[in-house]
Amino acid sequence: EDELHRRISVAKSKLGRKLVILGHHYQREEVIKFADFLGDSYGLSKIASEQKEADFIVFCGVHFMAEAAKILARPNQRVFHPDLTAGCPMADMAELDDVETAWIELAKITDIKKVIPIAYMNTTAELKAFCGANGGLICTSSNAQSAFDWAFARGEKIFFFPDEHLGRNTARKKGIEREKISIWNNVACHCEPEKGEAISRTQLNSEDCFAPLAMTKILLWPGFCHVHTYFTAMHVKEARKKYPDCKIIVHPECREDVVLASDENASTEGICKFVAAAPQGATIVVGTEINLVSRLVHENPDKNVVPLARSLCPNMFKISLQDICWMVESLAKGEYVNEVIVPNDVSKSARIALDRMLTV
Ligand code: 13P
Ligand code: SF4
DSSP: OOHHHHHHHHHHHHHHEEEEEEEEEEEHHHHHOOOOOOHHHHHHHHHHHHOOOOEEEESOOHHHHHHHHHSSOOOOOEEEEEEETTTOOOHTOOOHHHHHHHHHHHHHHOOGEEEEEEEEEOOOOHHHHHHTTOOOOOETTTTHHHHHEEETTTTTTEEEBBHHHHHHHHHHHHTTOOGGGHHHHHHHHHHHHHHHHHOOOOOOOOOOOOOOGOOEEEOOOBOTTTTTTTOHHHHHHHHHHHTTOEEEEEOTSSSSHHHHOOOOOOOHHHHHHHHHHHHHHHEEESSSSHHHHHHHHHHOTTSEEESOOOOOOGGGOOOHHHHHHHHHHHHHOOOOOBOOOOOOHHHHHHHHHHHHHHHH
């Protein structure tokens, strides 16, 4: 590890201001040490869009984040990802073909001009482009409510993908009644029974919601994050029993019952701020990825920070010091490995959707 530290430092100083390393909050501690900027997925996309001097941006996070940085970076800037296999299973739950099929089916049963697509940042560049091309925008967990406002100023229904839980939790915060929220498959089956079979290929992973399309305001894609759906209301109950005076904060990718049983929910950056603002001696139970919770434990020795349960994102964990060393040493030698490429046409439409988010 000492040798890796030394070699990364040497390569980094050789590259100087030509290189910027961005790190998501879920990265391992040893990786974060080398990040010039640390943040949530919204903050890092904004930072990527503001880099003026850097020729190279190395993104330590999962692939969709590096793609978003590439789309938002200047045309001459090159973006690299230390491990191209570090993807996000939730992002892969909404494939372009399936979303396009749903859109076409939806257009047959409702006025599609009044439907605004919103893609969570956790999507491929192609889906971001789909949103840009169809009058929609991107959101992250830190600006989803504003994105909903933006959409309702322009349409009557929101088609939100891929995270059912963030969609549902945001809709509730906006005061949208439960009966007006539906899973896409259910709406389709209800409105056009004969078409139900063809479009219900995506697996239904949630209970009830079965609203007639006319009254539906939010159409949700049935995607989920396995790291956050691991947390249950029972974990929250047990934490309250063990720490009666605690505050519990979770990420809005958690199931609705977990969010409702907790005191707060926020993006990763929001969780960091919540813990930092808590009084000395407070017990804060945190329901999100374990590497972030571990860091919060070390950074807040005057508080009792406790994980709601241990849940690790195996993809975020893939990025190692060895990867960073290989990456920066290659760049210092003028070798471009693991470059993130987004085709121009995709990038152009995806940028429209991302810019709308940044404006909102
Ligand atoms: P944030 O936008 O809160 O950083 O979340 C990203 C993510 O992937 C959470 O699982
Ligand atoms: Fe994807 Fe979940 Fe990992 Fe976030 S924590 S990158 S949503 S799998």
